[in-house]
Amino acid sequence: MTNWFTSGGAGYAAHRPTYPAELARALAELAPARRLAVDVGCGSGQFTVLLAECFDEVIGLDPSDDQLAHAVARDGVEYRRARAEETGLADACADLITVAQAAHWLDLPPFYDEVRRIAADGAVLALITYGAADLPPDLQPRFDRLYRDELGPYWPPERRHIDAGYADLEFGFDRLPVAAPAIEREWTLGEFTAYLETWSAARRAAAAGDGHLIDRFAADIRDSWGPGRRRVRWPLTVVAGRVERSDLR
Template sequence: MTGNAEITTAKNWFDKGGSAYALFRPEYPAGLSTFLAQTVGGRGCAVDVGCGNGQLTRQLADQFKRVIGIDPSEDQIANAHRHANVAYLCAPAEQLPLPNGSASLITAAQAAHWFDRPRFYEEARRVADDGAVIALISYDVMRLAPSDLQDRFNSFYHDEIGPYWPPERRLVDSGYSDIEFPFEEISYPEMTIDRVWELGELLGYLSTWSAVRRVNEAGRGDILENFFRDISAIWGSPTSKLPISWPINMRLGKL
C-alpha cells in the first residue's frame, strides 16, 4: 500500500486514475460473504453486479463454486481482482449476459444507486434460480477517531463537497432505506468494515469519490487543499495509523 509514500500536496492525492479504486477502496469483512452464502440453499453460482474491481466478487469465490462479476466499466474490469473461479464480464446491470435460472445469489455492492432498478430487478428475477436471494449492499459514511478528526471530516463531507455529490448519493447516505425493494426481506446481522490507516490511505480513498472528481472538474481545488491542510495537522505524522470504520447496510430479499 502507498500509505508510506511522502505526502506533499493535496493534488498528489486527489488526482488519481482508475487504479486508485482497486488500491484504496476498503475490503468487506469476510463475514459478509459467509453470511450471504448461508442465506441461499445451494452454493452453485453467485453474480456480483456493478462489481467494480471485484472486492466482494473475490470474497464470494471462497463460498461459491462459480462467481461472475459484471460491471459496465472496462477500466474497473481491467483492475479487478483475479481468482480461479471468478469470471468478469463487461455489461450493464439492466442487461445481464446470463442464462435464465442460473444464479443462486445476486449481489450489488455500493452500486445499486446507479442502476435503473426496475429493469435490474427484472433481470435479477430472470437469472435467479429457485430459492435465490438478492442483496443490495452499501456502507455508511466513515467514522474516525479522535473526535476533532471526525468533526473536520463531517464538515468536509456534508458542507464543503456536499453540493458536488450526485443525487444518487443520498440513497447511500440513507442506507438504501429509501430504495424501492419489491422482495420478501431477510434480516441481517450488524457488520462493519474496520481498518487502521495511515493518512495516505485515507486520502487515496477520498480520491475515488465521485464528488471529489466533480470538485476538481469545477476548478474548486481550494476545497481539497483546505481540507488536506486541516486534516494533516490533526492527523500528525502521516505514517501514524488511526482507526476507521464503515457500518454496512443491506436490503436483502428472496427472489
C-alpha cells in the same frame, strides 16, 4: 443514468476499502445452493473475490472497461462487461446476486426484472452499501464539513440513497435479516485522502477547479491525525431478500 466510474479504476482498486469476509459467508449461508454467485456493478472486484471463498463459480459484471481492467484476478472468478439491467446470463442460473455500493446507480425496475429472470428458485438478492466514514472524535467534525458542506454541491443526486442507508430504495422481495459487520481499517492520513479522491464528488470538484478541497482538509487535520495510523470505520447496511420463481409475472 451517468456512470461516474468509467475511468479511475486504478485508484478505485488501490484505495477503496474491502469488505468483511464474514459478510460473504453470511450471504452464502442464506443461498439455496453454492453453485453460482453474481456480483453486479462489481467495479474492481472488492466484494467479488470474497464470494469465491463460498461458491463454485463467481461472475462479476460491470459496464466499465476501466474498472474491469483493474479487477482482482482469482481462481473461480470471471469478469464480464455488462449492464445490470441486461446481464446476458442464463435463466435461473444464480444462487446469490449481490450489488455492493452500486445499487443507487441502477435503473431498479428493469434490474429487478433481470434478477427475477436469472435467479434460481430461492436465490438471494443483497444490496450492500456503506456511507460516510466514522472517524475518531477529534477528526469527525472537520470531516463532516468536507463531506456535507464543501463537497456537498458536487455529490450526484443518487448519493442521497447512501446517506439514507438504502431505506428509500424500492425493493420488491421478501426481506431477509442480515447482520452486517462494519468495515474497519487502520489508515495513515495519506491512505485516507487517497480513498477520498476516489469519490465521485471529489472527481467532479476537481473537474470544476475545486481540486484543492481534499488537500485543504488534509492540511487542517494533519497535526491531529499525526504520523501514524488512525481507525476509520464504515457501518454497512444490507438490504436482502429471497427471490422465488413464483415472483415471475
